[in-house]
Amino acid sequence: MEKTVQDVIDEKKETIIKKRAEIAERKKQALIEKTGLFRKEYSKDSKAYNDEYPYAEFSKDSNRYYKKVSVPITDEEYEQLRDLDEQMHEIDLEIKEFNAEIDASTSEVQSGYEIILIIIAVLVFISGFIAGCAWMYMGRGGYGVLIWIGSFASGFPFLAFAKMISLLNSIKKDTKK
Secondary structure, eight states: OOHHHHHHHHHHHHHHHHHHHHHHHHHHHHHHHHHTOEEEEEOSSTTSOBTTBOEEEEOSSOEEEEEEEEOOOOHHHHHHHHHHHHHHHHHHHHHHHHHHHHHHHHHHHHHHHHHHHHHHHHHHHHHHHHHHHHHHHTTOTHHHHHHHHHHHHHHHHHHHHHHHHHHHHHHHHHHHO
């Protein structure tokens, strides 16, 4: 193998090692920032925004710009933090699964109420039609209309309850986000 080829291979290997170290350091810094292990270093010129101090604290009296300076941690501490972060992630997933199960059971209740409403509406229409036809035959057709009106009025509480459950579910989902 020629010397230039070996130099290119060695250079590529060094680049790969540097990039992997850079990725590991970025992950470490991201975890440190996520867990809140940083100090705020405030800008001397706190009134003006600049790229070096990208974060801001606003109050009634003044605005203060700062940058996050990571607290130095050892590799052992980083491993402990990473393990705890993974455990928290697993717990969050379990909570999401549990909430999805609750949402599914609540939507089953909502669907049940809507089905009851549909059944009532169909039965009312049929019974009102039969009663209306029978009473029209006897000369009292207005009773069928009264049955329709009364049964529709009794079915609306089911519809209202189903819609309330639906709205509460949507509010619950919005507050989770």
